[in-house]
Amino acid sequence: MRTAIFFMILFISTLHLTAQSLTQNTSKTKVTFKIKNIGLNVDGTFSNVAISSNFNKDDVSNSFLNATIKVNSLDTGNNTRNKSLSEKDYFDTSNYPDIVLKSTKIKKESVSKYILTAQLTIKNTTKTITIPLQFSENENSITLTSYFTLNRRDYTVGKKSWVMSDTVKINVVYSADK
Numbered sequence: 594m595r596t597a598i599f600f601m602i603l604f605i606s607t608l609h610l611t612a613q614s615l616t617q618n619t620s621k622t623k624v625t626f627k628i629k630n631i632g633l634n635v636d637g638t639f640s641n642v643a644i645s646s647n648f649n650k651d652d653v654s655n656s657f658l659n660a661t662i663k664v665n666s667l668d669t670g671n672n673t674r675n676k677s678l679s680e681k682d683y684f685d686t687s688n689y690p691d692i693v694l695k696s697t698k699i700k701k702e703s704v705s706k707y708i709l710t711a712q713l714t715i716k717n718t719t720k721t722i723t724i725p726l727q728f729s730e731n732e733n734s735i736t737l738t739s740y741f742t743l744n745r746r747d748y749t750v751g752k753k754s755w756v757m758s759d760t761v762k763i764n765v766v767y768s769a770d771k
Contacts, residue, residue: 614647615646615769615771617643617644617645617646617767618734618769618770621736621766621768622642622644622766622769623638623642624638624642624764624765625637625639625764626762626764627761627762628758628761628762629758629760630756630758631757635674636670637667637668637670638668639663639664640666641663642660642662642663642666643660643661644658644659644767644769645657645658645660646658648699648737653699656696658696658711658767660692661691661692662691662692663691664679664684664686664692665679665690682751683750688716689717692714693713694712694713694714695712696709696711697710697711698710699726705729706726706727706728707725709723710723710724711723711724713748715748717749718747720747722741722743725739725740725741726738726739727739733771734768734771736767736768737765737767738765739763739764739765740762741763742763743760745759
């Protein structure tokens, strides 16, 4: 009986060690975007980003990465543009205050490269997307970096436009303490 209890405790301890509970480092986590408007790049950031994760490079089948972005934290450096983007034709923040990402699968490509499959919800539209992740770590933290594009019209953010690109370039840096 003592042997069974010992192995049960050892098994539970092993499960606990493989689960890598992480705490987001908000000062190092960034979500930025770039879109062409009238031929010029418009840069922006979302400052209120909450990411929860249980990322384990050695056990990605039990790992997850979920995020919630407060849309009203958007800043393009232009108050008039920020206000316009929060209105109904774009993000409609009064009805849809959050952008939500829920991971469904993480696949390891190499030691430092992973592919995240997730459900991305913007406004009232949810689509499955794949996001490349670049992984790095040190003794106390991990960093996941990603560059990808989205079509803003897939999520009814704005209408067809001759002056504004449909393609939005996204850059995410997620830093978490172990």
